[in-house]
Amino acid sequence: MSQAPPADAPPIHDLIGIGFGPSNVAMAIALSEHNARVGGRETVTAHFFERQPRFGWHRGMLIDDATMQVSFLKDLVTMRNPASDYSFLCYLQSQGRLVDFVNGKSLFPLRVEFHDYFEWAAARVDDLVSYGHEVVAVRPVVHDGVVEYVDVTARSGSETVVHRARNLVIGTGLRPRMPEGVQQTDRIWHNSDLLTRVDALGDAQPSRFVVVGAGQSAAENVSYLHRRFPEAEVCAVFSRYGYSPADDSSFANRIFDPDAVGDYFTAPEETKRKLLDYHGNTNYSVVDIDLIDDLYRQSYREQVLGTRRLRFLNVSRLAEVVETPDKVRTTVESLVTGEKTALDADVLVYATGYRTADTLGLLGEVEKHCRRDDAGRVRVERDYRVTTDPELRCGIYLQGGTEHTHGITSSLLSNTAVRVGEILTSILDHRREPDSDRRRNTSDEFSTPL
Numbered sequence: 001m002s003q004a005p006p007a008d009a010p011p012i013h014d015l016i017g018i019g020f021g022p023s024n025v026a027m028a029i030a031l032s033e034h035n036a037r038v039g040g041r042e043t044v045t046a047h048f049f050e051r052q053p054r055f056g057w058h059r060g061m062l063i064d065d066a067t068m069q070v071s072f073l074k075d076l077v078t079m080r081n082p083a084s085d086y087s088f089l090c091y092l093q094s095q096g097r098l099v100d101f102v103n104g105k106s107l108f109p110l111r112v113e114f115h116d117y118f119e120w121a122a123a124r125v126d127d128l129v130s131y132g133h134e135v136v137a138v139r140p141v142v143h144d145g146v147v148e149y150v151d152v153t154a155r156s157g158s159e160t161v162v163h164r165a166r167n168l169v170i171g172t173g174l175r176p177r178m179p180e181g182v183q184q185t186d187r188i189w190h191n192s193d194l195l196t197r198v199d200a201l202g203d204a205q206p207s208r209f210v211v212v213g214a215g216q217s218a219a220e221n222v223s224y225l226h227r228r229f230p231e232a233e234v235c236a237v238f239s240r241y242g243y244s245p246a247d248d249s250s251f252a253n254r255i256f257d258p259d260a261v262g263d264y265f266t267a268p269e270e271t272k273r274k275l276l277d278y279h280g281n282t283n284y285s286v287v288d289i290d291l292i293d294d295l296y297r298q299s300y301r302e303q304v305l306g307t308r309r310l311r312f313l314n315v316s317r318l319a320e321v322v323e324t325p326d327k328v329r330t331t332v333e334s335l336v337t338g339e340k341t342a343l344d345a346d347v348l349v350y351a352t353g354y355r356t357a358d359t360l361g362l363l364g365e366v367e368k369h370c371r372r373d374d375a376g377r378v379r380v381e382r383d384y385r386v387t388t389d390p391e392l393r394c395g396i397y398l399q400g401g402t403e404h405t406h407g408i409t410s411s412l413l414s415n416t417a418v419r420v421g422e423i424l425t426s427i428l429d430h431r432r433e434p435d436s437d438r439r440r441n442t443s444d445e446f447s448t449p450l
């Protein structure tokens with residue numbers, strides 16, 4: 001008979017997920033479907049921690065007319081299980097919009113609509129998540145010199161909770177990237193907060209915005225601010241000659257295929273570098289062609305009408321930024337002539353991209369068990385499991401931060417459904433290994449029954 005756990009023992013799970021963005025929502029769905037289908041000894045127990053008070057996917061960029069950059073068929077489930085009832089199509093059916101969506105003949109829903117789909121899906125697995133809980137520490141549980149479990153500490157206000165797990169799935173997403181040394185203020189924004197910041201302006205009537213960057217977010221910010229503030233001038237500053245279109249042609253799109261992950265993983269370093277080079281323009285520093293066309297038409301219309309308030313300062317960089325109590329004084333330098341132009345703005349928006357959150361940063365003592373390559377990058381297996389030394393027997397899985405090993409889909413939605421299926425299979429396979437069964441039986445009196 002199994003011994004009862006001490007009253008203060010942390011709850012033990014097969015898996016703890018850090019973050020509950022689309023990647024870990026998909027993970028929760030995959031294991032819920034697995035448990036419903038197989039159950040019994042194969043049941044996978046899990047809990048997720050999300051620091052936001054409720055589900056939210058890039059809320060600051062839910063611009064009303066922005067569309068998804070990925071087909072709705074690459075939702076949280078379909079590429080793994082086309083029969084899943086967590087699909088975008090089932091969501092549409094539940095909202096009474098299936099027929100109307102189909103008549104629209106588009107693969108690319110509105111971003112707000114996909115956000116609503118994510119929320120709908122997340123709500124169906126919300127028994128597995130604690131919102132408003134930020135994971136602040138991970139500690140190894142050492143037994144006979146090996147680490148079979150980790151303790152995960154999550155903070156909610158002044159309270160902390162500790163849960164124990166055999167596997168961690170880290171899906172902590174992206175962080176806004178500001179230029180070196182620049183802090184966000186009430187007048188200096190990163191585009192990730194666009195809508196929140198605009199709301200906070202209240203009745204103010206800004207006369208000029210400067211937007212730095214030439215990627216999708218930059219172009220969306222320029223277009224939105226221009227539309228939202230009909231009296232304001234919007235100046236786009238970027239070092240390119242013009243916005244470049246995203247390559248979403250069919251052959252190039254194969255770089256997002258599940259098979260492309262395997263090819264990339266297997267390829268030598270030099271080929272990996274080339275693939276990212278060749279196909280970076282499917283995702284990085286590029287803009288939807290429709291948005292480019294809209295901006296150009298708008299700009300030309302203003303030229304004809306003599307009402308110019310959309311300005312493009314191309315082949316340029318911000319040479320200086322000085323914030324005063326009521327303005328941001330920017331100096332824009334032409335990279336052609338070196339000429340400097342002073343532009344006083346009410347708001348300066350940096351649309352300077354995102355970086356992956358430091359995936360291993362939370363691991364504390366556990367991190368020293370994780371192996372790195374010669375370039376200092378974390379080593380990750382094909383199944384997204386971090387390569388560790390033999391003393392660490394629990395699994396650390398990464399959703400994101402694997403571009404160097406798994407390619408361009410690492411931080412995107414394209415491969416999420418398939419990736420979580422692979423992670424789940426890996427967790428089950430490790431659990432079935434005979435020697436790990438033996439280890440578990442000898443070292444774990446308090447685990448949930450498998």
Ligand SMILES: Cc1cc2nc3c(=O)[nH]c(=O)nc-3n(C[C@H](O)[C@H](O)[C@H](O)COP(=O)(O)OP(=O)(O)OC[C@H]3O[C@@H](n4cnc5c(N)ncnc54)[C@H](O)[C@@H]3O)c2cc1C
Binds near residue numbers: 020023136
């Ligand atoms: C504006 C915008 C639009 C995009 N559009 C597309 C698109 O159309 N198609 C596409 O493929 N990709 C798109 N992307 C890329 C984007 O990375 C993915 O869409 C998606 O967000 C990845 O999901 P995720 O769950 O891995 O990360 P995230 O969505 O970033 O979620 C991570 C979650 O982890 C939480 N978290 C972080 N640290 C902790 C912690 N310590 N404790 C608890 N919780 C924590 C965060 O609060 C967050 O909710 C877009 C990105 C942006 C910024």
